[in-house]
Amino acid sequence: MSTGGIDANGQVDRDGPPESEPMRRSLSRLRTVRHILWGVILLAGVGLGGFELWHRTRPDPNPTAQEMASSIVANFTLSTHTGATASDATYRGRWLLVFFGFTHCPDVCPTGLATIAQVMDELGPEGEAVQPLFISIDPERDTPEAMAEFVSAFHPRIVGLTGATEAVAAAAKNFRVYYERVEDASSPNGYTMEHTTSIYLIDPEGRFVKPYSYSATSEDIADSLRRKLKGKGQI
Amino acid sequence: MKYSSIFSMVVTIFILTGPSLAQEQARLGDLVIERPWARASIGTSRPAAAYLTIRNEGEESDTLLAVRTPLSGKAEVHAMTNDSGVMRMGPAGPVEIPAGGEVSLAPGGLHIMMMKLQAPLVKGKSIEVTLKFERAGEITITAPIYGPGATRPE
Numbered sequence: 126m127s128t129g130g131i132d133a134n135g136q137v138d139r140d141g142p143p144e145s146e147p148m149r150r151s152l153s154r155l156r157t158v159r160h161i162l163w164g165v166i167l168l169a170g171v172g173l174g175g176f177e178l179w180h181r182t183r184p185d186p187n188p189t190a191q192e193m194a195s196s197i198v199a200n201f202t203l204s205t206h207t208g209a210t211a212s213d214a215t216y217r218g219r220w221l222l223v224f225f226g227f228t229h230c231p232d233v234c235p236t237g238l239a240t241i242a243q244v245m246d247e248l249g250p251e252g253e254a255v256q257p258l259f260i261s262i263d264p265e266r267d268t269p270e271a272m273a274e275f276v277s278a279f280h281p282r283i284v285g286l287t288g289a290t291e292a293v294a295a296a297a298k299n300f301r302v303y304y305e306r307v308e309d310a311s312s313p314n315g316y317t318m319e320h321t322t323s324i325y326l327i328d329p330e331g332r333f334v335k336p337y338s339y340s341a342t343s344e345d346i347a348d349s350l351r352r353k354l355k356g357k358g359q360i
Numbered sequence: 361m362k363y364s365s366i367f368s369m370v371v372t373i374f375i376l377t378g379p380s381l382a383q384e385q386a387r388l389g390d391l392v393i394e395r396p397w398a399r400a401s402i403g404t405s406r407p408a409a410a411y412l413t414i415r416n417e418g419e420e421s422d423t424l425l426a427v428r429t430p431l432s433g434k435a436e437v438h439a440m441t442n443d444s445g446v447m448r449m450g451p452a453g454p455v456e457i458p459a460g461g462e463v464s465l466a467p468g469g470l471h472i473m474m475m476k477l478q479a480p481l482v483k484g485k486s487i488e489v490t491l492k493f494e495r496a497g498e499i500t501i502t503a504p505i506y507g508p509g510a511t512r513p514e
Contacts, residue, residue: 231407231474233440233447235399236467239509278402278508303446311434311475313405322447339447339468 197325197333199223201296203260206272206285213331219256220353221327222346225302227263227318228275233339234259235279237322242280243343244350252282254329254354260296261287262304262320266313300325300333326353388499390418391457393491395513396503398474400483408432408481410472410489410503411513415462423494424455424463431487433476440469449473454494467511483507 199221202212213221222241226234241257248255259276261267264287267275272285287293297304304320323336324346334353337346386393396412410429416422427435439452452470457463465471472489474481481487483505490500506514 228402229406231409232438232449232467232471235409235508236511239467239511242509243511275402275406278400280509307448309450311436313407313475317449319446319448321445322442323445339442339445 197301198299199325199327199331199333200299201260201286201292203286203288203292203296204269206269206276206287208269211284211286213327216256216258216327217331218329219254220329220350221325222255222257222350223260223300223325223327224258224322225260225262225297225300225304225320226322227261227320228267228271229263229313229317233322237324237339238276238279238283240341240343240346241283241324244346245280245282247343247347248350251351251354255350257283259283259285260293261285262293262297262302263306263318264288264290264293326350328353386499386501388493389496390420391416391422391493391496391499393499393501396489396501397510397513398481398487398489398503398505399510400505400508401474401477401481402508404477404480406477408474408477409467410474410487411465411467412472412489412501412503413462413464413466414457414491416457416459419459420495421459422457422496424457424491425494426492427472428490428492429472429474429487431477431479431481432474433478435472435474435489437465438471438473440471457493481505 200213202210205211222244224234224237224241226237228234238259241259245252245255245257257280259272261272267285267287269285269287272287276283276285286296288296296302302321304318307317307319308315309317322339324339324341325336326334326349328334337349386396392415394413394415396410398410399408401408414424424437427437429435437452437455438449441448441450455463455470463470486502486504488500489503490498492498504514
């Protein structure tokens with residue numbers, strides 16, 4: 126028999142001596158193993174595909190700007206930190222910088238509000254057409270008084286908004302903001318909040334424009350706002 | 361004239377930076393604690409945060425096991441994780457300081473969270489923070505308190 130050819134039984138001759146009976150048996154066992162392995166790979170593939178499909182259909186807490194623009198409605202009716210009722214219509218004609226958070230937040234919310242305060246300082250007089258809003262997703266603790274104490278520590282131009290649980294939930298839903306109460310024994314009142322940390326830009330007609338990432342610097346946001354203000358003029 | 365002006369410049373730089381550098385650094389064995397600072401708290405019911413950088417100049421890693429401050433009933437290192445734009449916070453557990461490396465506690469990331477405040481953290485004052493390391497032991501540093509809107513050591 127020649128080496129490397131195909132023998133009369135159609136079997137590949139792997140340069141070895143003619144196959145003995147035990148070798149034939151072990152070859153067929155190998156074939157079974159091979160079939161099982163292919164099966165495993167196939168199953169893994171189906172599993173991965175299924176996971177990917179599930180993952181895609183799951184609501185994405187941070188969709189792309191385009192997806193957001195089509196679904197975000199900047200509607201809310203809440204109470205300001207001075208106790209007045211305010212809705213999105215109250216602020217028509219101004220650009221809105223909207224940030225969601227809570228006042229018992231030790232790191233993220235002060236940092237976000239500090240960034241917004243720096244944006245307002247950098248804009249100076251140009252910033253008159255910009256209204257920063259801080260909306261509480263923790264109405265249980267965030268009374269208008271608590272909001273007043275908190276926002277005034279950052280910038281006189283920031284307006285804090287809070288309200289009844291349902292009003293806050295409706296605002297968050299309209300902005301597609303995710304928030305969740307997390308039990309934590311070490312936190313005040315035994316809980317803390319997890320929430321979306323993007324800063325939303327709303328135009329003077331009340332339409333959502335874009336989100337700024339939490340990690341955007343005040344210079345980035347101020348530059349972006351200046352371009353928008355110039356494009357549309359001072360309204 | 362020229363040399364003397366350069367000399368006076370160098371002296372001025374030393375005078376300006378010397379004392380502040382001395383305050384901003386503390387050494388414990390191989391560890392250097394740099395630029396500690398805290399944010400003023402808004403009232404006492406809300407938790408406060410402090411930040412610093414730990415540099416390990418040694419050849420073995422060390423671990424930050426615990427933190428405490430006299431102003432707070434409970435202090436812990438907390439970590440922020442950004443899960444697709446949603447910030448989640450939780451105890452960081454022991455924090456490893458790798459040999460030859462550094463770990464920064466900074467806004468939006470790791471921070472010393474001070475809970476159950478017994479007194480507010482007032483801007484312009486300072487707070488003592490004790491850090492307990494597995495190998496190096498304990499050190500107490502003094503962190504200046506900046507405004508509630510501070511985002512970095514001034």
